[in-house]
Amino acid sequence: MLQQISGSIAVAEAVALCRPEVVPCYPITPQTHIVEHISTLVKSGQLKNCTYENVESEFASMSLCIGASAAGSRTYTATASQGLLFMMEAVYNASGLALPIVMTLGNRAIGAPINIWNDHSDAMSVRDAGWIQLFVESNQQALDVHIQAFKLAETLSLPVMVNMDGFILTHAITRVDMPTQEQVDQFLPPFIPRQKLDTEAPLSIGAMVGPDAFTEVRYLAHHKQKEALNIIEQQAAEFQGIFGRDSGGLIKSYYAEDAEIVFVAMGSVVGTMQELVEELREEGHSVGILSIRSFRPFPANAIDKALANTRHAIIFEKSFAVGMGGVLASEIHMATVANDIKISSVIGGLGGRTITKKSLRKIIESAMQDELDTEVFLDLEGTTVVRELRRQQEGQSSGPAAENILRDMGVVSASKTH
Amino acid sequence: MSNQDSNTDIPCEQQTVKFYQTGTFTVGNRLLDEGCRTVQATAERANSLDSGHRACQGCGQALGARYALDAAMRATDNKIIAANATGCLEVFTTPYPETAWSIPWVHSLFGNVAAVASGIAASLKAKGDTTTRVIAQGGDGGTTDIGFGCLSGMFDRNDDVLYICYDNGGYMNTGVQRSSATPPAARTATTMPVGDNPGSSFTTGKFLPAIAMAHEIPYVATASVHDLHDLERKVEKAMTFRGARYIQINVPCPLGWGSQPALTIKLSRMGVECGLVPLFEAENGKLTDSTKIRYRIPVEDYLKLQRRFAHVLKPQNTHQLDAIRKIAEDNIKRYNLV
Incomplete structure (x- = not known):
């Protein structure tokens, strides 16, 4: 059913359609509207058999998720920015224990200086935490990818984080197609946990593992993420079969295979880039976009293939590793090292600074003239x-x-x- | 466990035991009807924490945990899920691939056990399971320091969890450092007595049972491993309540206290008898009962068996000894111990 609602409400409604059993929450801008709405859905009885808990911190929130998931419940929470950092130890623990928790990250900058607006510093701070990390370009994708996230998490027994740009998506009111409960039930079967705290079949979960087996346990985590590369694609196709929409998947190319200069980016900025690229192509320029929808697992082969004909890849990121540079840029460089591609790293949109089509056009025009530096901070006030x-x-x-x-x-x- | 094997119909609490028969304060199992004996005396005991674990000799925590968990199992028809904080109990029971737990058991982190247990309780609630119950357990560091936020949150929400704190007064697993439950004057690796200074300071520390009471949760109790009947009774009583409950068990640590392993039971009794370890129960924030000290002993008798207090007994440190005596006096008044 078509609805005109904010990204947060769309996500809350989609999560409710997935029948979560435990939702612990702690408020933080810009994700609060999601958990507020779920709270109302639980209290009003629209979301049945679900325990909603107002907890005292994000650390507790993720810890409740760990307990609930280990006890065999489908579990969801949402956070952002400082909240993610505060729950960090539990974030690693959830993936270490292989618990299929789904979490929304309403992407927001990390302080100091304190800043509530959007960038990807929070998501990048957990890039090595063992979670599957998906990015969405629009509110429709946010809604759709959350439904896929539960299935993906439970298939792999791994936690999944859905990244949606704070404010730009969470607070934007757009038209979305809300699926029916029947559609979601058809796609997402009931949760069968791989491991469960059960008095009928007692298990110890979370034992100490020493040097004798730690490498194997960690390797398995890596192996599972690599398996996810196939499963993400399969499930996106299955989703399209039932819901009729192309959402999710590893990457999405907009003319990338057929372009000399390609923007590589994650999240809502792809929307701005699409408008620009359409204009530029009409002007006769060979430009395209590669949207990275799965950041973890990192689809290196798919990226390498998509950029096979690219002369110059402009990696646009809303965060960077201080003292090193663009994280995505260096990972793209690794993925395409066999090809002779020129790579420029453009850092922009930090702390919510508007990314204008005009600024992006300047970037691409200087790339056309071969004048783009390898590292650029978009609209930096020198x-x-x-x-x-x-x-x-x-x-x-x-x-x-x-x-x-x-x-x-x-x-x-x-x-x-x- | 029923009283069906019992020779009399007198409830356990009302049975009169003739202490002169044992010559100690120990309530001997032989003197009680079978149904009233400790859970450890029955073949039906759950062995929740089984043999073969790697605790030190004389570990008070291993003893306390075994009795507490088996009592909880008896009270719930063996329907217990336990969450464990990082610490001695976690390390000595689950060196991969072995486990000493025969109950469903999960360890997540040091500071989040109360929240993990809340999550398990939330899951049971969502599934409509009212028979399975949840226990969270940790040491004093995991409870009073790093896990305090999560514990207070669990109390605040009145989540249906029994939290058991095994209080040995320090971070023993990492090599005996001070926690906020370390008693004043005690020597630890981070509070060495130097010159006129005591070990742990007299102006610091917190008593979590009182903080738990301030949350007005349904049940709070303190217990000690010298009186295991009392410990079992309190755990079983805790399982009759719904909501957040807290039991703090005084567990001597031979390594951290510098005491002989053989003296664990004696020391835990002496801690109570000198007034430094008050045993009481509280419901909804109000004190309901306390264990009277039968023969009060001087605090120095308790202190002198522990290397961590050796400096207190030096002639130049009588001010420290006096300060400890005052703590015992205050406890006796506050908790009606005589």
């Missing part, structure tokens, strides 16, 4: 940075950089000068 660097060189007591920069930009009134 003069502001230089001014602060000068201040720091002039004296040891130059004060907090973030506040100095805000003052330079006139965002806060100058009450104290250095």
Whole structure:
């Protein structure tokens, strides 16, 4: 059924259609509307046989998920940013224990400086945590991929994190096609846990593992993620069969196989890029987009294949490893090392800065003229940075950089000068 | 366990035991009707924590856990799921691929056992399972320090979990460091007595049973491994309540306390008899009962059997001894121990 609703409500409704049994939650912007709505669905009786728990922290939230999932319940939660960091130890533990928990990450920047707006710093901070990490471009995909996430998690007995851009998707009211309960039930069978705390068949879960077996246990986690490469594609196809929509999968190419210059990106920015690329192609330019929908497992072979005819790949990321650079860029570089592709890393949209079609056009035009650097910070205010660097060189007591920069930009009134 | 084998119809609590027959304060099993004897005396005991684990000699925690879990199993017709914090109990019971647990058991992290147990309880609730019950267990560090947030949250939500804290007064698993349950003056690896300074400071620490009571949860109790009948009774009583419950068991640690393994039972009794370990019960935040000290002993008799307090007994440190005596006095008044 077509509905005009926000991304968060769409996700909450989709999660409810998946019949979760335990939903522990802790509020954090920008995911709060999701858990608020699920709370109402449980209280009103629309979502039956589900225990909703308001807990005291994200660390507790993920820990309740661990207990509930180990006890054999389909389990869901949502978080973002600082919340993800606060639950970090339990995030690793959930995947280490191979518990098929599904979590939405309403992608948001990580402080300090504190910032509630969108980028991918939170998702990238758990890139090695053993979770499957999927990215969505639109609210329809967010809805669809959550339904796939439960099936994927339970097939593999691995936790799955669905990444949707905070505000840009969570708070955007768009038209979505909400599936019926019958459709979802047809796609998603009841949860049969691979391991379960059961008084009839007692098990010990979470034993100490020493050097004798740790390597094998960790290798198996890697192996399972590699298996997921096939299963993600299979389940996306199965989903399309029932729901009639192309959502999910490992990657999505928009003219990428047939383009000299290709944007590689994850999440909602692909939408902006699509508009730009359509314009540029009409102008006769050979450009395309490769959207990475599964970041973990990383579909290196599929990416390599999709970029086989590419001359210059522009890897656009909403986060970066400080002191190293673009994470996705270096991973794309690894995936395509056999091909002779020029790779540029563009970092943009940090802390919610708007990514305009105009700025992206400038990037691609300089790539066309072979003038794009290997590392670019989109729309960086160079003069502001230089001014602060000068201040720091002039004296040891130059004060907090973030506040100095805000003052330079006139965002806060100058009450104290250095 | 029923009273069907019993020779009399007198309920266990009302049976009169003649202590002179044993010459100690131990309530000997032989003196009780069979149905009232400890769960460990029956062939039907669950052996929740089985033999072959790797606890130290004289470990109070291994003893306490075995009695507590088997009592809970008896009270629930063997329907217990246990969650365990990281710590000695977890390490000595489950060195992969072995496990000493014959009940469903899960270990996640050091600081989240209360939340993991809440999650299990939430799952049982969603499935409409009202017979299976949940126990969370951890040491004092995992309970009073790193796991405190999750524990308080579990109390706040009144989740249907019995939390058992095995309190040996420090981080013994990592090599005897101070926790917020380390008694004042005690020497640990991070609170060495230097000069006039005591080991652990007198102005720090927290008593979690009182904090649990402040949450007004249905049931709070303290117990000690010298009185295992009392421990079993409290665990079984805890299982008659729904909601969050908390039992803190005083468990001597020969390694951390610098005591002889053979003295574990004696020391746990002496801790109670000198007033430093108050035994009581509380319901909905109100004290309902406390165990009276029958023959009060001086605190120094208790302290001198533990290397961690050796400095307190030096002539120049009488101020430290006096401060410990005052703690015992305060406990006696606060919890009506005489």
